[in-house]
Amino acid sequence: MVQTGRSAVHPAVARAFRALDDSGLPWVLLRGADDLARPSGDVDILVAGALLPGLDGLMAGIGLCRVRAAGHGSHRFYFGYEDDDGGLWLKLDVVSDISFGRYQQWRTPLAAECLERRVRDGGWWMPAPADQAWLQLLHLALDKGEIRPQRQDTARTAAAAASSGDRLAAYLDQRCGAGAAAELLDLVRSNRFDDVPALAARLRSGWTDGARVRTPLRALTHRASRFVLSPRLPGHGLVVGVMAPDGAGKTTLLHGLRADFPIPTAYVYMGMWGAGPWDGWLHRVPGGRTAKKMFRVLKGGAAARYHRARGRVVLMDRVAYDALLPAAVDDAAAGRPAHSAAGKPRVGLSDALAVRLGAAPDLLLVLDVPGEVMFARKGEHTAEILEKWRQAYLRLAETLPAALVLDAGQSPEVVQRLAARAVWHRICPDSGTDDAETPDAGADDAAALALHTWRLLDWRFLLPVQPRRVGYGGAVDPRTAAALRLLDPAATRVDAGRPAGPDNSFEVVLLREPDLPLFEDASAAVQPGGWMCVQVERSLLRRQGPRTLAGWKRTFERRGFEDVNVYWHATTLDSPARLVPVASPAAVRDTLSQHEGVRFGLAKAVLARAALALRLFAVAVPAGSVTGRRPES
Incomplete structure (x- = not known):
């Protein structure tokens, strides 16, 4: 943990602040100064527009990857994963202008002024006290439309530092009518928070910026963009497959990752041998089992490719490589190598076709759990059979690209942290950066x-x-x-x-x-x-x-x-x-x-x-x- 003149700062946040300082361009921390040791929410930052062309590369250099989200105005969202003390997802919300409203429809020219009046506070830059106070009040009134009980102390602190003669107060009066700023201050200082929603509605409806057509159109455009274009990783997404016998914790791991990941994900089940309502009929038809396998491979592969093209992290429960397991088990039992002399897996024609049609994972997590542990977890098969399958999976993993064996005999929380770190390092290769590799003054x-x-x-x-x-x-x-x-x-x-x-x-x-x-x-x-x-x-x-x-x-x-x-x-x-x-x-x-x-x-x-x-x-x-x-x- 990095200590500054004000409070402790998480090392990843400190790296981001130093990188912004090294850019030589102005920036300020808008909100969250009291939650930097282990941020539970967004770290909101305002930067100069001239920094935007190089911002993605700047953040990538310290292990943060941008998630593109259309319909959010100038907002840019950068994520990072820190494998410390239970794992931490860090999110930077970076803006280059100051806009208000749920859809950032009310744009202002205030960014340049706030950056010009910024002040140094410990290890980071902050808006001038009066600017910071009014930005907080306007955020609550115009963005949130109310001041909830958990935010009332923050609002009181901001109202105590603000006055109706400040530059941002004059701007509010200019846009919403004379006396608007004084009325907002009076409501907060007198603790009349129940009256804030009505005032917020009047401020919104009375906002004039010379663009009575463009402002509603901007809100509509941003809202439509959010509905049509979901958040995505730059370029293509990532297909993460999980292989392991029953009882190793595949589904638990993938559902845990999906619930924990703040970046876009999609869950795809690729069970080629799972029971289905037509099994009784299909098994009596020559080639029925093979046709069922191919259909599921095509269906799962198409879904994975679609979500990958949409820039999502595809969490694939089982993979097409499972088609190779029966031969791998036989090889393991007979003591034969899992691959030919040419280094290729031993595979039949239909299995080769299944592997070819299925979406090849960019990262393949092979969960390694002793047979007796898997049997104790699920009670299926026997410990001996599960151990044979375990050895077959490990032998097969040696022949497969992008395979990574994880010790899944540990607690689900530890396994999920190991998997999250592996996935994030594949998304953002520089995410292994630590403080020792980050430039620091002196x-x-x-x-x-x-x-x-x-x-x-x-x-x-x-x-x-x-x-x-x-x-x-x-x-x-x-x-x-x-x-x-x-x-x-x-x-x-x-x-x-x-x-x-x-x-x-x-x-x-x-x-x-x-x-x-x-x-x-x-x-x-x-x-x-x-x-x-x-x-x-x-x-x-x-x-x-x-x-x-x-x-x-x-x-x-x-x-x-x-x-x-x-x-x-x-x-x-x-x-x-x-x-x-x-x-x-x-x-x-x-x-x-x-x-x-x-x-x-x-x-x-x-x-x-x-x-x-x-x-x-x-x-x-x-x-x-x-x-x-x-x-x-």
């Missing part, structure tokens, strides 16, 4: 970083100089910022709109996924003879700025940079195995030949070679770096 960054973090500095080999005075900007996460301090302990974030000067002049500037305003201001901050390195991904849907690395190269040249070069990050921007100069066809062809063996690698290599022959590879390359030198004069 800490020894070199000691705090794992050795693999040095890979974040591979880009420096693209430059002919040893970086000294370093600036960085865009979606640079805390780990990368800490790594940059190994090159320059005074490494500084470059922000759009910050005036150039001696303190904002650098020998080397690293930008990650910048927008054009940031690129323009950062290029002006490069010293004559200095270098700029921009790490970007191709995006044909980008609304502004270059969409390809070739476009970024032209942007460098138009800005006057010389010696501009493009490098392909093979295979991804985050974990490149090689940094390949696009201007070298031989290096590109050699790299392509090494990726032909992966899935779809041959097809991609053919297309890439065609782009290379047409001199369009800088347009086709999916991710990379562009470097350039600013002229001496």
Whole structure:
């Protein structure tokens, strides 16, 4: 637990605050300052709009993943799982403007003012006391429509710190009529909380912002978006399968995860051998059992793929791999290996088809429980039979991709924590970050970083100089910022709109996924003879700025940079195995030949070679770096 001047703060929350501080842009904690040691609800944060382009990467760098939720205005929701003291789900609710109403339909221009008047309070920023008081009162009146008994002390404290002459009080009078702010204060100070709902209704109905049509339309649009577009993880979701004999606790675990997960989930049952009302008839028909198995595989697989495409975590009770178990049991009893000499599971034609049609889990949890424990739990079969099945599952797990064996002989609460941690690490690979890996003012960054973090500095080999005075900007996460301090302990974030000067002049500037305003201001901050390195991904849907690395190269040249070069990050921007100069066809062809063996690698290599022959590879390359030198004069 991190101690600040005000109260204890959970380490994950402290990491988030430090990451926001490192961004160099203003932010404030809106609510929840007294519940930071182990937050039981949302941690509400207001940030500057300029921070939004890099916010997802910033949060991912400290183990928080965004859940996209349409129809919530500027709200962005970030979740994280901490495996400490029973497990903790952390939720940050980040906004870039101040809006009120159930559907954020009443927008205000107050965010910039509140950020400008912010004050430091221990380890975080808070709105000025009067702003904080009025934001709390307006939240209760306009968002909640009432002040419930459990919130009345909070309302009294806010009313004591507020006055009708404050800036936000004047704004309320401007929107809802003169005297509205004074009336709200009077009701709270005189404890007439029963009269608050009527006043809240008048404030809502009397709100005027010059948009009598747009405000109801905004509410309707946000409400419809919430109904049609459910919350989702970025990209595709995750299929989590559970395998184990009867009595191991599969269903208990999955229902516990579903009830505990604050992120979108879907439960899919893939029992191929479960009893059904038509079993008596089907078992008399040749091929009936096989047809039943295939139908259930198709049905369960289709449901899992649908929910995965909707960005949900699919919790699959049993998986198509169960079709391999009868052979695995026979192999275990006979002492035969569970796989062939080629390393493949021994499998018949119908079973192979079932595995092919079923949705392959992204994470397969195999619950390991001794046979006698399973028998004591459920009383089915015998302890000896269940032990044979246990060994068969373990042997089969050795041949299956993405399999993870969990010791499920422990209490259900412990098993659920182990499973939740495994699932979350698959959703957010950086969620293993701990305090020792998080940059902190005054800490020894070199000691705090794992050795693999040095890979974040591979880009420096693209430059002919040893970086000294370093600036960085865009979606640079805390780990990368800490790594940059190994090159320059005074490494500084470059922000759009910050005036150039001696303190904002650098020998080397690293930008990650910048927008054009940031690129323009950062290029002006490069010293004559200095270098700029921009790490970007191709995006044909980008609304502004270059969409390809070739476009970024032209942007460098138009800005006057010389010696501009493009490098392909093979295979991804985050974990490149090689940094390949696009201007070298031989290096590109050699790299392509090494990726032909992966899935779809041959097809991609053919297309890439065609782009290379047409001199369009800088347009086709999916991710990379562009470097350039600013002229001496």
